[in-house]
Amino acid sequence: MGEHTLADQGEPGSRGSSAPGRRGRAPEWRLIDGLIAGAPAGHGGVLLVEGPPGIGKSRLLDEAAAAAARAGLDVAGGAADLLTQPIPLSPLMSALGEEPCTPSASGAAEQRLRAALERRAAARPLLLTLDDVHWADPMTLLALRSMTRDLSSYPLVWMLARTTGHGDGRRVGHLFDVLTADGATRITLRALDEAAVAEVVADVLGAAPEPDVLDLAGLAAGRPSLLIALLDGLRGEGVLRVGDGRVRTVQERLPRAQAVTGALLRELSPPTGRLLRAAGVLGRSFAVQDLADLLGEPTGRLMPMLEEAISAGVVQAAEHELTFRHDALWQAVTASIPAPVRQALHRDAGEMLLRRGGSAVPAAAHLIRGATPGDAAALRGLDRAAREVLRTSPGTAADFALRALELSGPADPGWLGRATTAVDALTAVGRLPEAADLARTALGMASPAEALRLRCSLAHILLLSGRPDETLLEAESVLAQSGVPEDLRGAAEWAMFWGLICLNDARPGRQRAREVLAHRERHTDAVVVGALLLLARLAVVDGRVANSFQHLHEALRLTNRGAAEPVQRPYARLLLSLNHRAMRQFEASELAVRAAEEEIQALGLTVLAAQPALFRSVLRLAAGELDDAADEAQAGMTIAEELGTHGCVRVGAAMLALVALRRGDLDAAVRHVERYHAVHAAPGMLFGSVWERWATASLAEAQGDPDRAVEILDAIYTDAGERRWALLTTPVMAAWMTRLALGTGNHAYARTVVDTADVLTRENPDFPVVGVSAAHARGILHGDADALAAAVTDQPEPWARASAAEDLGALLAAAPGDADRERAVHHLDQALGDYQHIGALRDAARVRARLRALGVRRRHWSQTQRPAFGWDSLTDTEREVAGLIAQGLTNRQAAERMFLSPHTVSTHLRRIFAKLDIASRVELAGIVAEQHPALLRH
Incomplete structure (x- = not known):
């Protein structure tokens, strides 16, 4: 055979197109092949790929997608992009073929994505690849963190790739760390040998x-x-x-200088080379019309150059755009542009997009990279884009405003306005320390009028940071000024009202709130809503639940018409959830939390993201679901710690302490209470004063120091308003505090609790459940067996019902006569069963001791009746989840049916899989169909 150049014979292809991608990657491909092979059997998984530029991540994902398609999997793929980074959820939307998400619809878009993923993965095993995650927007990173966990029971394989040293390395690195800790496989691609x-x-x-x-x-x-x-x-x-x-x-x-770039592009004509460099600035993929407008040429005049680039294999068609054939080609083209030229092209692209009108966000993506200090036109574009997305995508707004601040100095007339926008955006996404520092810096150079707005913003930051006392000082400093604009006066009054609520000291604002309602026409809706929420809180302090509900429903009516502050809607719904839970209306409470969570997501209020989980934790504890209560509390704490919302961290720690005490794990309870005390925030934030005090008092009592427990609760024992609030919002405390007071010889305290509970019963005839707690407390104080029996019969809370049965059994055990002894054993057995059913091991141990004193021995339930593994180890809730999933429901559908969050359903499924030693919904459905078919008929 003679010699010939490779150009003469075209593509050799003798080894198959996929072979190069597997060379030197045998360990990686074993992992990928294993994930792909497991998907048809119902297994999912997460594979994280990282490495330096050009190391082969994109090719690995492409060939994995091809292999998955050959294996019969559904395949979806997308990539983050530097220029689409300002658009929330863009990589996931494009991967799933969804319409591009506008910043104003980001919250609804995430819900749509979850539903689409569940539908596709339920219909057919799915591989979802996402490349260049280092360029992903913050909402995409948050969505990936939650979706990979919440959808882990589906045959859904995730492959996420990032380039190290690029993009938001800290945040993406943290995401990869979290996913790895949660079970993801992580590989770092190295250079080929x-x-x-x-x-x-x-x-x-x-x-x-x-x-x-x-x-x-x-x-x-x-x-x-x-x-x-x-x-x-x-x-x-x-x-x-x-x-x-x-x-x-x-x-x-x-x-060597031309080995990569020259060898690929040298044969192109100079005009085509110049065109490709301009195209490279627009992104790896670009619209022909954008390129024509950027170059100021009609599309027809570009055709010869585009055809040349396509023929040379540099670019290729991709749906409605053209795209560079290799990422390396795109990088080579853009790297060949001198930095000043590249910056100028970005600026031109930004101005071109601004001239078109419409959203300023796409233009701002270029202006961030093309503007120079003092560039007035570019700064106007960034300012406009930041204001445009402030309410709907505050993370994007923060990026635009902060970049504009970098490009302008304090002497710039627009600097202060940019700082104010940045402060508001940073606050909304939970970057509270940055927001506070910038607000204080701006205050030092603001005029008196400008300082008012910044002080209102600072008041809100301090409130969210768990410092409501400082919030009141800032708000009052604004309200003390004359001539304050109505919108700022409204914001300051709202901050003041909410600060008083969070301090659990709303009484000083009562008269002011009444004055606002008496003259509504003088005030903004935000002020009126703030007054209504304060009065709703005070109505509970006064012991009038119906009035509280009335104020909350009126507040929601005002917020729903859109004139109030957006943040007020979720707050109102969370207060409503609190009231429903107190009245043991668990389904209504969950619906209110769910509505608040949806609004927080839709409004982009990341700073509030921890609160729904914490409210669900309280709800799950009341329902006797300790695992769920702990999961929700931990989820809320994790988010709060990342955001720096310290009040939420305290509430989460208190809830975890209460759960640990129920389980009998005093060491864990001590650790959680220590964590609670270590957090520097005002106690009682987020209506958590009772939960927090009860947690610390319960621990003291469990450690054998009941006098210390009474001391912790002294304010509730001695202050009528505090007592009414505690007994209505945490009803089980009435009996517990009565028993504690009697045990320490504080009979007056015990009588005070019972008297208050009886008054609350009379003043709330529309809510008979209030009387159940009163009957329990009264039965303890007076040794009234009939009152205790009524509490056992009517109590809807499992733990409180078990507590009433235990008190009744203990009372009867102290009475003479065989009949009383038999009844005592019956009620103690009932208490033991209820305690064991919800996992309250410490309480169960105490009841077994009471039974032994009566000569009755009961085995330890957790060892004899509920094994660690197998179907019998599942709780009732887990069995219900298993039945619904086996019927083909998605996590979200099962959550709606059970009034749980999808996150909670996902957590149950992970426990079910572990207990049954399975790894897929398919295996679960098989077990249910074969062994427990009755669950499929519900």
Whole structure:
């Protein structure tokens, strides 16, 4: 055979197009093949891929997608992009074929994405690849964190790739760390070794490489993408020659400076080269019309150059756009543009998009990279984009405003306005320390009028940071001024009202709130809503639940018409949830929390993201679901710690302490209470004063120091308003506090609690459940068996019902007579069963001791009746979840049916899988159908 150049024979392809991607990647492909093979059996998983640029991540994802398709999986793929980073959820939306998400619809878009993923994964095993995660927007990163966990029971395989050292490395690195801790597999791609490089060269060129070719291939530094792009370019130039099954270079030496860029692009005409550089600035994918407008040329005049670029294999068609064929090609083109030219092109692209009208967000993505200090036009574009998305996508607004601040100094007339926008945006996404620092900096150079707005913002920051006392000082400093604009006066009054609520000291604002309602026409809706929420809180303090509900429903009516502050809607719904829970209306309470959560997501109020989970934790504890209560509390704390919302961290720690005490784990309870005390925030934030005091008092009592417990609760025992609030919002405390007071000889305290409970019963005839707690407390104080029996019969809370049965059993056990002894054993057995059913092991142990004193021995329930593994180890809730999932319901549908959050359903499924030693919904459905078919008929 004679020699010939590779350009003469075109693509060799003798080894198959997928071979190069597997060379030197055997361990990685074993993992990928295992995930793909497991998906048809119902298994999912998460694979995280990272490494430097050009190392082959994109090719790995592409070939994994091809392998998954051959195996019969549904495949979806997308990539984050530097220029679409300001658009929330853009990578996931494009991957799933959803319409691009506008910032104003980001909350609804996330729900739509979850539903789409559940539908597709339920219908057919799915591989979802997401490339360049380092460029992903904050909402995408949050969605990935939650979706990979919440949808882990589906046959859904995730492959996420990021380039190290690019984009938001800290945040993406944290995401990868969290996902790894949650069970994801993480691989770091390394440069190919010499043997793998030689194999790739042979695969691509169809012949064994001579040393000179390998020397040239070494310029790619073992990075597969760069290597393949280089070989493709050199082959197209005809500088490689094949003979006798070997490939060698025609030229003895190629200039190293052109080895990557020159070899790929040198044959293009200068006009096409210039066009491609402009296209590269628009992104790896670009619209032809955008390119024409940027260059100021009609589309027809660009056609010859575009055709040349397509023929040369540099760009190719991709639906409605053109895209660079290799990421390495795009990088090579953009890297060849001198930095000042690239910056100018970005600025021109931004101005071009602004001239078109419409949203300023796409233009701002270019202006961030193209503007120079003092560039007035670019700053106006960034300012406009930041204001445009402030309410709907505050994370994006923060990026735009902060960049604009970098480009302008304090002497710039627009600097203070940008600082104010940045403060508001940073606050909304939970970057509270940054927001506070910037607000204080801006205050130092603001005029008196400008300072008012900044002080209102600072008041809100302090409130969310768990410092409501400082919030009141800032709000009052604004209200003390004369001539304050109505919107700022409204914001300050709202901050003052909410600060008083969070301090659990709303009484000072009572008269002011009444004055606002008496003259509504003088005030903004935000002020009126703040007054209504304060009065709703005070109505509970006064012991009038119906009035509280009335104020809350009126507040919601005002917020729903859109004139109040957006943040007030979720707050109102959370207060409503609190009232419903107190009245044991668990379903209504869950619906209110769910509505608040949806509004928080829809409004982009990341700073409030921890609160729904904490409210659900309280609700789950009342319902006797300790695992769920702990999961929700931990989820809320995790989010709060990331955001720096310290009041939420305190509430979460208190809830975890209460759960630990119920389980009998005093060591864990001590750790959680220590965590609670270590957080620097005002106690009682988020209506948590009772939960927090009860947690610390319960621990003191459990440690054998009941006097300390009474001391902790002294304010509730001695203050009528505090007592009414505690007994209505946490009804089980009435009996517990009565018993504690009697046990420490504080009979007056016990009588005070019972008297208050009886008054609350009379004043709330529309809520008979209030009387149940009163009957329990009264039965303890007076030794009234009939009152205790009524509490046992009517009590809807499992733990409180068990407590009433225990008190009744203990009372009867102290009475003479066999009949009383038999009744005592009956009620103690009832208490033992209820305690054991919800996992209240410490209480169950105490009841077993009471039974032993009566000569009755009961085995430890957790050892004899509920094993650690197998179907019998499942709780009733877990069995219900299993039945619904086996019927084909999605997590979200099951959550709606059970009045749980999808997160809670996902947590139950992980426990079910562990207990049954399975890893898929398919296996679960098989077990239910074969062994427990009755669950399929519900």
